[in-house]
Amino acid sequence: MSHSASPDASLEAALRRLAGVGRLLVALDFDGVVAPIVTRAEDARPTPETADAVARLAGLPDTLTAFVSGRSLASLVKVASPDPRTLLVGSHGAEVRLGGEEHPVVLDPEQEAALATLHRVLAEVSSQAEGTWVEEKPAGRVLHTREAAPETAAAAVAEARRQLAAHAGVFIKEGKQVLECSVVHATKGEGIAFLRQVAEADAVFFAGDDVTDEDAFRALEAGDVGVKVGEGETAAEFRVTDPAAMAQTVELLARLRADLTARRPQDQA
Numbered sequence: 001m002s003h004s005a006s007p008d009a010s011l012e013a014a015l016r017r018l019a020g021v022g023r024l025l026v027a028l029d030f031d032g033v034v035a036p037i038v039t040r041a042e043d044a045r046p047t048p049e050t051a052d053a054v055a056r057l058a059g060l061p062d063t064l065t066a067f068v069s070g071r072s073l074a075s076l077v078k079v080a081s082p083d084p085r086t087l088l089v090g091s092h093g094a095e096v097r098l099g100g101e102e103h104p105v106v107l108d109p110e111q112e113a114a115l116a117t118l119h120r121v122l123a124e125v126s127s128q129a130e131g132t133w134v135e136e137k138p139a140g141r142v143l144h145t146r147e148a149a150p151e152t153a154a155a156a157v158a159e160a161r162r163q164l165a166a167h168a169g170v171f172i173k174e175g176k177q178v179l180e181c182s183v184v185h186a187t188k189g190e191g192i193a194f195l196r197q198v199a200e201a202d203a204v205f206f207a208g209d210d211v212t213d214e215d216a217f218r219a220l221e222a223g224d225v226g227v228k229v230g231e232g233e234t235a236a237e238f239r240v241t242d243p244a245a246m247a248q249t250v251e252l253l254a255r256l257r258a259d260l261t262a263r264r265p266q267d268q269a
């Protein structure tokens with residue numbers, strides 16, 4: 001393995017090819033990809049080099065950028081301070097912001113009832129498990145366990161799963177030290193498919209670090225580029241070690257795309 005932070009040769013070749021497509025969508029998970037993982041979710045901030053590269057990409061012709069996050073849209077906007085041109089997908093696809101316009105979640109009465117049950121169950125479980133807490137999202141609740149002892153965390157997750165198993169309207173995903181529960185069925189795979197359509201993209205770049213990003217990697221098609229950040233099993237074709245290496249990757253893509261765009265005849269730009 002190279003000690004250089006720059007992308008390896010096969011990834012660089014893939015980026016070079018990707019930079020030449022007609023319409024390009026560059027979609028990134030936020031936490032663990034654009035921003036290093038921090039203990040308090042509200043303290044997460046983009047790596048400056050990545051934020052710069054994303055802004056440069058957003059300014060290029062036929063190039064769209066997006067953040068695709070499990071965070072609520074409100075939380076994502078707060079920590080990412082995204083360029084208004086960057087498309088946003090929050091709550092794993094349940095909420096979107098396009099061209100600065102927000103499309104919030106609208107719940108029907110059954111979903112409202114499921115959300116109330118979900119809240120009650122997780123609040124109860126969390127109150128019995130020291131170091132865990134419940135995050136509120138418009139269409140769901142998240143049980144966070146990263147500050148709990150491992151055995152407490154495992155027991156809390158198991159108990160929440162047991163109590164919620166009978167609720168048909170509650171969709172559960174397990175992430176890194178979180179149990180994500182939603183009353184709207186949404187995956188990052190659907191988020192990517194939606195963005196691909198909105199962007200009318202000829203090819204998509206996607207990078208993610210968590211289990212829920214695997215849905216997005218599986219939604220990639222021939223000609224797309226998927227990059228897993230960090231360790232763990234993945235459907236992505238490429239892998240980088242951490243958000244710092246991701247910054248190098250996005251910077252290289254921005255540079256290649258800018259070079260090719262500059263060389264394209266005006267009437268095609």
Ligand SMILES: [Mg+2]
Pocket residue numbers: 029030031032033208209210
């Ligand atoms: Mg992540």
